[in-house]
Structures are given as structure tokens and as C-alpha cells.
Amino acid sequence: MSTISTTQPLTSADAADRPRSGNWDGGNEPLKASYGKLMMWFFLLSDAFTFAAFLTTYGLIRHRYPAFDAAAGKAFEFTTAYWPIPDKVFNAFPGLHGMDVPLGFVALMTMILIFSSVTMVLAVEAGHRMDKKDVQKWLLWTILFGATFLASQAWEWSHFIKGTETGTKMLDGTTVYGANLAVNQYGPVLFADLFFFITGFHGTHVFSGVCLLVWSFIATTNGTFEKRGHYEMVEKIGLYWHFVDLVWVFVFTFFYLV
């Protein structure tokens, strides 16, 4: 180790010995984000890989099955011979029994989740202003919308499991109502399996998110974050919550629209 003398001109050897102070030389934060936020980002990155694996599996299996061909002249029906059209499967709406509302309920669920994302950003924004009352208010709204989404999904699942009134006559002559992991009245069994796994895994994320939100609401109310001097925890939970909304955007497209 050499000490740098101010009376001598710097040689290149001196310059090499000096501790380096560049962005990536240690001792600072090159990504300008706190440890907690970075770790949340990396967790979400890994979670994105998990969800992408699910959706890619859906793409693979769907392309393996024949698609319904409208030009062949036969009307669409539930059959294991081809992949079902989503707006023929998801066309029920609570309270509108027997009516054909293609994708209506999913549209509502999508709006609820987008809106919960908005109330979440509003909570984060209130946190930046150290406005405890506003943080509480917007967290409560987010919890409400999150819980509503979960309830909607529960309805969607129970309807999907119960099936239509007429059921579907299978090739072996039996009539199947609804779907589970082993039988499916709407089409190939794998369609139901993927529905349960993909929307179920997403729903589990929403549920965890609601738990985190309830916890952060309690902590906000107790003044934990105010004492700490910042609401970064709300921001980190916000990142997670937006990610859940983001995943739904993709599930919505690849499961219900395409």
C-alpha cells in the first residue's frame, strides 16, 4: 500500500494503487435502489419465469391440438376433438343465468384488478408524502378490490367445475358435467388442467398479496412506517401487487382472448 504524496506528480503506478471509485467498484449503489427493492425486483423476475413456463406450456399444448375450423360448416360444440374457443366456455355472468355473455365476467375481473393497481400506486404516492391517512385509505381500497377479485375467481371456478345444465356427451356415451383434473366437458382434459393450474397459481399470488396488504395496513395504522421515517415497505408490496396485475394481463390475453 502506498500513500499518495501531494508534492510529487502522480505516476501511472500511483494511479493504479489508488482505490478505484467508479460506479461498479464497490462501496456505493450502482443500481440506485435499496436492497429490499432490488431483491423484490429479482424475486419478481424469477416469478415471471415461472408464469412464463406455465403460459408457454399452454401454448405448446394448445398448438398440439387441432383448432376449431369454422369454415368446415359445423357449429362449435364442446368436444375433445379440438381445443375449445374461450368465449364459448367463459360466457356466464353471476345473476344472469342462462344468458350468453362472452368474456363479460372476465372483463369485469380485469377491470377490478387494474383498478386495484391504481389504488395501490395511490397508496405508494401517499407514502412518499408521509400522508398516513391517505396510505390507510388507499390500502383499504386495494384490499377491497383484491378480495373482490378473489371472490370473482371463486365464482368462476365453481361455475367451471359445476358445468352447463346439459353437460357434454362423450365418445364413450357418458355425459360429463363440468370439469376437474381428470374429466372435462368443455374439451380436452388438459384445457381444464391448465385452467386450474394457471388461474390457480395466479389466484394464490393475489391471495398472498392481499395478506401482505392487510399486514401493511395494520403496520401503517400502528405508525410503524411513520416512526421508520419512510413507507418503503408499501412500495415493495406495491411492486409485487403490480406484478400480479401484470401477470393477469398476460393470462387474460393468452387464456381468454387468443
Added chain:
Amino acid sequence: MANHVGTEHTTHTGEIPKPNTGWIWKTFFILVGITALEFVFVFLMDPSTLRNSIFIILTIFKAFYIVAEFMHLKHEVKALIWTILVPMALLVWLLIALITEGSYQNSFWNVFN
């Protein structure tokens, strides 16, 4: 738009600054608008590769607004933005590879069944 977040809002006088939420609602209306547009395509257009491409492009737009604005990634340093985005290229590759694989297996559908 760039200065809508940050610790500069924090005051030590106990006074709470006014909320700055215009950008949040703007993003919200963009997301709602794109979703509405998707439904227009669901009902006014027959299923086709073109329609699916439109859906995927609109989805990427929505994802951009959620990640850039709501998750604030647009306002982070470049290194963080690329750290998150570059691994996603692997997923695009995986998706294209496995969908191609699925279509290939489909071409033997009658052989398998």
C-alpha cells in the same frame, strides 16, 4: 412526469404536501382504453393469426405501462432497467421454440390418435 416520485416530497415540518396523481389516472385510462380495444377486436374480428398478433401487441403495450409507470421502472437507472428486461429475451425464445414444437406435433395428430 419524471419528478412525480421521490423523497423530495417529504417534509419535516409535519405539513403534508398535496397529492400529485395526474400521471396515475392518465396511465389508468390508457390501460382501460387498451382493454376496451381488445374487446372490440374480440367481437368484430374473426379469429386469425392477425387478430392474435394484434392481441399480443396490445398486451405488450399494457405491460409497458404497468411496468414503466406503476412499477416505476422507467424512472430507475439504465442498469436496473436492462437487468430486468434482458432475461425476458430468454422467455421469448422459449415461447417461440415450444409453440413451434407444439405445431409440429400437431402435424402428426392423426398418427398419434
